[in-house]
Structures are given as structure tokens and as C-alpha cells.
Amino acid sequence: MYKAIIIGTGPAGLTAAIYLARANMNPLIIEGPEPGGQLTTTTDVENFPGFPDGIMGPELMANMRKQAERFGAEFRTGWVNSVDTSKRPFTLQVEGQGELQAESLIISTGASAKYLGIPGERDNVGNGVSTCATCDGFFFRGKKIIVVGGGDSAMEEANFLTRFATEVVLVHRREELRASKIMQDRARENGKITWALNRTPIEVVTGGMGVTGLKVLNNTTGEEEIIETNGLFVAIGHTPNTKFLGGQIDTDETGYIIVKPGTSETNVPGIFACGDVQDNKYRQAITAAGSGCMAALDCEKFLEGSMVHDWSQSL
Template sequence: MTEATADRTALTDGGRDVVEHRQLVIVGSGIAALSAATYAARSNNDPLLFEGDEPGGQLTLTSEVENYPGFPEGIAGAELIQEMKTQATRFGAEVEHGIVESVDDSGRPFRLTLTNGDVYTADAVIVASGASARTLGIPGEDELMGQGVSTCATCDGAFFRGEDMIVVGGGDAAAEEASFLTKFADTVYLVHRRDELRAEDYWADRIREHVADGDIEVLWNTEAVEVHGSPEEGVTGASLVRHPEGHPTAKLDADETEQLELDIGAFFIAIGHTPNTSFLADTGVVCDDAGYVQTVGGAGGGQTKTDVTGVFGAGDVVDYHYQQAVTAAGMGSKAAIDADEYLESVADGVTGETADATPADD
């Protein structure tokens, strides 16, 4: 432990005792956080993870992960996370219950306040708080999540070969997911509540091509109101409503509103993600318009640096495009390496900036 990271448990925060000081606090317990934790623990940075309200992150919502390298037969999402947690804690990382409510970056160390009021301080922070897929809130959705209802077509599409499938949404993600699913589906029903897609022209053109080929049928001005099935048999169908002027759930009593029933084997929701960044609101960490943390990116070292020196970002909270387990894990390892360089530079009394980008020599 460096001088800069001496135990500061005696510090107070506006009269409230600081529970603990750590060299490195990692916000999250998903795959990006756990990957960062293993690297950070092996670099003697004494990481403490707060697991948030979704311990283990999004992978715990899926049954089987078939595209994570090293598991040729696939692995259950929860098992992969448990193995990574075991690996990280073996090297000394600690995982605690706790949801970070706010971060104070006005001085050093950083002060993190949890929703229960506890205050922790840290010399460096890795934000790996992920993004939550938006859902519809309709009956059957929660019960069948991971059993035929999914928010990730790339991840789960191949499990439903030969089935009819629904994709809900009208933006780029929905158009891309519907196009992707034509590889597996008998017919993909793209359910959109308006009469035109919000997707960019490229994706709208792909949808038109698939419609012409008979792979996709677009259900315009339509919304899903219930998913049917059971955990044992999976998804068996969906109830939908349609109104000629769109947004039918707002017009359920209108004469023109029709009810539809579809037999399907899978139900994909592609209405966007919400990055979990509200706890950064009072910091200098810059987020894009959608709330995703902006990092330096590019080539060379320091790719995971944010606009606040000493705060790094990794995984789906940064990466709105790839959003895969392997990419999140990769970014987690980069964030831990960047944080290690930063902590060493602070201990050496250097600038406080991450060391210059130099090629790795081993």
C-alpha cells in the first residue's frame, strides 16, 4: 500500500465517519467490474466493488452464454459471473452490497456516498455500472425473461432456430436485431407502435429488403400487451393491439383498435438501454446525450480515462455499440491497467495523469 493510500478511516465527511478508504473503488459487479477487479487485485491496488442493485450484472439475466471465449459448450451466465467473482476475490478483491448514490470529485480522495448513507473514500474509481435494457412492463415479460423473452438478440437468437419471433421497437437497434434474427427465425414480426421506423436509412432499407424476401413482416401501429408461455415451455405467443393512427395502448377503448394473437417462440425487446450514470451527476465526468460515460478511447494507454483524472470507465456504461460480455471484460482489464498507472503516478508524486501512452513491452 502506498503512502497516498494510507488508511483514512478516521476521516470524517461533514460529521459522518468515513467507513473505509481504499486505493480503488469499482462501481458495479458485472463482468467489466469483475475483470477489472482481478487485474487490480493482482496489481496490489486493493479493490473494493459495490455490487449495486443487480449483483453480477446483466449476465445473470440470461441462461446460457455461448460466445464467451474458453467455454466451447457454453456456460450459464450466473456461473460465469460466479467463477469470475471467485477469481477476483482469490487475489484479494472485496465485493460488498451497496449502491453508489453520488461521487464527490471536488477534492482527493474521491468521496462516494452509498444509498444507505455510508461514505467511502478512494484514490481512484472505476465506473463499471453497466446499462439496463428498457423493458415494456407488460404481463409475462418478467416471468419469461431468459426463457424466450430477451433483450439481446445477438446473444439469444440462436436458441430459437426455426421459430417465429417478435422484435419490439422501431429504432436502429430493433431494425438491426430483426435483420440479424432472420438467420434463425421462420418469420420475424417487427412490432412498431408508429407507421414509420425511426431507424436510419441504412437499416430501414435492410428491413424493406427482408420484407420483400418474406423474412420479416412489419406490424405497423401495433404494440404488444402480453407475452404468453411458462418457464417450462418458454414463450408460446403474444397478444397485441393495433390502431390505424399508432400508439394503440393509449387508445384501447377506441372502435378502430384491433386485438391480435400471434403464436411465436421468442420475444425480443429492442427499445434501447439506459446507462446507469445518475450517481455521476455532480461530477466532472462527461456523459453523452444518452448518458453514456465518455472516455478517451482510441489507441495507446489511458483509453478508459474520463474527464476527471482518477476516474475510469469500462463496459456497457461506456460502450453503447458492442455491449457484449467479452468486450466489457476487455474494457474492465484496460480500466484496471489505466488505474494502476494513475495510482503509481500519484504515489511517485508525478502529475496525477495516467502515464504517457507507450506500447506494452511484454
């Protein structure tokens, strides 16, 4: 029986672990198959406060984990198959760990970026392929960039990247875009954005020193083409990692956990959410860490209140 179990070890989960461990709550943190979250696939992190020369993503996550362990947080590795939220203590079925119980839960399982699934893509994440313009755009100053996608996020990222790039090529497999008209208009009015519509990406081309191009199929002519580029930004959306909850926690139509505004509270008392699993707007390490702090403080307050309640009921 644990006072608190944290599911997920990105910036949100590890920050929550640091706060709860320092409060003598002895949290258990369950790591999935990718400990540290998306930052472990990022090379240089230059926008996390406190590191004027930047820091490698894996190093930042390793430091956060050491900090949590220093204060007594316990870590276990396993895949959470299911959670019973119908009554407290909550029961988790964890692959490799069996059944675990907790008085409270913090869900920080993040969101996974969607990839194209083409050769050369995943092999070059952090080496010319990215899913976060805000994180990595600076590294492509004065270079040519490709953005793949046809929705609002693709238009937004393309516009943002024109701050750094000499040219941004927007590649989409259809002639029509899914993006709202206002976002399309902004992109079309930007002189640095060029368009390669009705083209399906089929391979990321590398020249031994990173990405050099994107091979596409021209759906009109049926011919293959190579669009030269120094970087490829995939902007086709994210999938929040909430499937294991089995619909027991309220989410929006895309699967992101809904929290009470200004808090980390879900619709189930004693269950809190932080990081990208409840944030489809900012998706930054620093905002995830901040929400992890919120979740820990909300959780601590909940546990203190419930313990007082339980004690008074026993009188």
C-alpha cells in the first residue's frame, strides 16, 4: 500500500516525485518502456531555466531522477495494464510487478508524437528530425526546413520556423488542408513558406551527416521526387497515453485528461494529472515540470485531508 503512485517519468512525473518525496510521502514511481519521456530523444535542451549553456535531454532527466531518489522516491519498471478507479485504495495491474495499491495517483504518462513511419525517420530523431518546432527550431537558423502536415499545428509550426529558416517547405499528401482557414491564410501570406502539396513522404534521405532531403511520391504524376532540406519537422499530431485508463477518467474527444481549471484534479477524487497527458497546447518541459509541482501539492493536500477525515470517522 502506497500513499501515492506516480505513473510516468518525464519532467512532470519526476518533478511530482521530488516534491512528494521531500514531503515524506514516499511515492512510488512506475517507469514505462521509455523512462524520461520525450526528452530522452532530444539532444540539446537550451530553453530549460538554470542551464545557460544548455543540457542534453537524457542528462536532464537523469538528474531529475537522482534528485527524486535522494529524497527517498522508489522506482519500479513496468507497463501499467489497467487501473481500477472505482474505489480507494486504487488498484493497478502492472506488468512485471503484479497488483499495486495506492491512496492517490498522479498520472503523468505524457503524449506520444505521431510519426510518418517511413525509413530513416525514427533513426534520425534528434539528428535532423524533430516533432517540436519550439524545442528545436533555433538549431536550424539560416537553413532550409520541411514541415510535414496539413492541420493547424503544421501551419503554426511552419510559421514559427520562418523565424529561423531561410525557407520552410510545407509537405502534405493531399491538395486540401485540414487546417482552419485563418491558419491557412497566415501560412499562405508568409513569404518564406513554399508548398509541396499532393505529395506523400516515403523516405528520409541522409548524407552521413544528418538529414539532407525528403523523398516524396508526387501523387499527380506518380513520380518520386527528393526535396532537399536540412531538417524535417513532423507535425501530424500527438496521441495522449491514456488508453490504459479504460475510460474511467474524463478526457476530451482526443483523449487528453480533463483537469479542473487551475488545478491538477481529475473527475476522480485522489487522482491527479500533469504534463502532456493533460496539455495539448504548450507541451514544453518547463510547463510539464510546473504542472508536476501542482499535482504533488494537490496530492499532498488531498492526502492530508483524507487522513484527517479517516481519523475523525474512527472516533
